[in-house]
Amino acid sequence: MHIVLWDTRRLDASKDFAGGFGVGYYPGRGGLRGRIIRRYYTRDHRPVALLYAHLAAVFGRLGHRVEYAEDRIPGGADLYVFVPSLITLELERRTIAELKSRHPNARVLVVGLLASVMPEAFDSLDVTVVKGEAEQLLWKLDEVLSYGGQVVQLGTIEDLNLLPPPDWSPFRPRRFRIGYDFWRFPTTLIQTSRGCTFKCSYCPYTILENSARFRDPEAVLDEIRHDVRHWGFRSFKFRDPLFGLNRKVVFQLAELIGRLPRKIQFSIETRIDLMRPEVLRMLKRVGLTSITVGIETPDEETLKRYRRAPIRIDRQWEFIDTCRSLGIRTVAGFMIGFPDDTEQSIRRVLDYAKMINPTFANFNIVTPYPGTEFFREIKEQIADFDFSRYTVYTPVLKYRHLSAGQVEELHTKCFRQFYFRWKYLGENAPLLWPWLQTFSRRACPAR
Ligand code: SF4
Numbered sequence: 224m225h226i227v228l229w230d231t232r233r234l235d236a237s238k239d240f241a242g243g244f245g246v247g248y249y250p251g252r253g254g255l256r257g258r259i260i261r262r263y264y265t266r267d268h269r270p271v272a273l274l275y276a277h278l279a280a281v282f283g284r285l286g287h288r289v290e291y292a293e294d295r296i297p298g299g300a301d302l303y304v305f306v307p308s309l310i311t312l313e314l315e316r317r318t319i320a321e322l323k324s325r326h327p328n329a330r331v332l333v334v335g336l337l338a339s340v341m342p343e344a345f346d347s348l349d350v351t352v353v354k355g356e357a358e359q360l361l362w363k364l365d366e367v368l369s370y371g372g373q374v375v376q377l378g379t380i381e382d383l384n385l386l387p388p389p390d391w392s393p394f395r396p397r398r399f400r401i402g403y404d405f406w407r408f409p410t411t412l413i414q415t416s417r418g419c420t421f422k423c424s425y426c427p428y429t430i431l432e433n434s435a436r437f438r439d440p441e442a443v444l445d446e447i448r449h450d451v452r453h454w455g456f457r458s459f460k461f462r463d464p465l466f467g468l469n470r471k472v473v474f475q476l477a478e479l480i481g482r483l484p485r486k487i488q489f490s491i492e493t494r495i496d497l498m499r500p501e502v503l504r505m506l507k508r509v510g511l512t513s514i515t516v517g518i519e520t521p522d523e524e525t526l527k528r529y530r531r532a533p534i535r536i537d538r539q540w541e542f543i544d545t546c547r548s549l550g551i552r553t554v555a556g557f558m559i560g561f562p563d564d565t566e567q568s569i570r571r572v573l574d575y576a577k578m579i580n581p582t583f584a585n586f587n588i589v590t591p592y593p594g595t596e597f598f599r600e601i602k603e604q605i606a607d608f609d610f611s612r613y614t615v616y617t618p619v620l621k622y623r624h625l626s627a628g629q630v631e632e633l634h635t636k637c638f639r640q641f642y643f644r645w646k647y648l649g650e651n652a653p654l655l656w657p658w659l660q661t662f663s664r665r666a667c668p669a670r
């Protein structure tokens with residue numbers, strides 16, 4: 224079969240994030256300073272979502288021809304596969320309708336997290352919606368296609384080691400770069416685990432399951448080797464929702480990565496309490512360049528209300544400091560715009576961010592993702608159900624003490640005031656421009 228994987232980068236969608244719901248780019252509000260911050264992020268060409276590369280591998284293994292189509296509808300294919308994000312949902316619905324009007328007999332599968340959570344969004348489109356992890360089409364494609372026009376539940380894959388490694392060949396992967404994590408490119412995405420055992424009520428990563436599955440570290444290393452040899456990837460963004468949940472896997476993986484003939488760069492996303500200083504040192508030695516952590520807010524009560532296990536403030540501060548001294552970038556996520564937020568509570572988040580001073584601070588506006596406990600809890604307080612605005616940079620709730628405009632204005636201030644400070648530059652310059660480290664070592668070899 225000729226299979227088309229349809230995709231879009233319109234509306235700034237980065238589909239791999241938020242568990243597959245996707246996020247946007249910072250819109251660059253607030254004049255020149257806002258535009259400079261936006262420019263920094265948009266010069267990246269982020270890899271396509273990992274699911275596309277898994278599907279390419281699955282269909283390739285079944286002997287089908289795979290074509291990747293970004294914002295166009297190639298004619299004559301036997302099957303069209305859509306992986307919609309929340310932001311692009313309307314666009315994808317319109318595209319499917321157009322496809323169906325041009326090619327009435329075209330078969331369409333809709334897969335991914337959004338398909339799992341909101342299958343009814345595709346009700347009138349005569350498509351087959353696949354709930355659960357679509358990579359299982361490796362074993363079930365014929366069966367799923369025989370259910371034309373229905374919703375099919377596949378659940379999750381028990382053993383991740385059974386999946387073929389992602390195939391990046393249809394996506395022109397040499398363009399991929401993520402500059403906030405790395406300075407060597409191209410960049411790719413990879414996973415050692417799926418799922419998370421924590422219970423943060425707003426988190427989309429636990430919708431399909433609230434447990435974790437792990438890959439064999441040897442298989443992860445084989446994938447890295449193959450990726451380096453085949454596509455020349457020099458940096459690897461681990462897309463585990465929570466890297467480090469299994470300590471043994473971390474140690475084995477670090478040892479294996481350390482044996483690679485050529486050093487790679489990699490980044491992880493984790494919780495601060497899973498990364499002891501000795502683990503950070505070990506990972507740094509084998510190529511760790513950047514860690515994404517969710518700090519969310521310094522207000523413990525808010526964290527507890529949304530079932531986020533708090534981490535002591537001194538521990539957070541120490542963590543950022545240790546990473547800085549080891550030369551590891553930190554990308555810290557903060558949340559503003561909870562229904563009870565006030566101007567003061569948002570300012571406290573900004574002040575806290577300035578105090579711990581990570582390499583990058585991402586101020587996300589609280590976004591209720593369908594399928595989460597948080598969405599169910601606060602449904603009555605959602606002001607806007609236009610999902611194209613669920614970018615994490617747009618207020619969509621009703622706030623008790625603030626208007627949406629005030630939340631947006633405070634959000635703009637957070638970005639502007641965090642980045643344009645001497646202390647920010649002073650402490651983070653060697654991490655932002657790593658050649659400075661080489662320069663200072665040359666100038667002062669004793670360091
Ligand atoms: S720890 Fe992270 S991945 Fe796990 S539930 Fe909380 S936000 Fe989600």
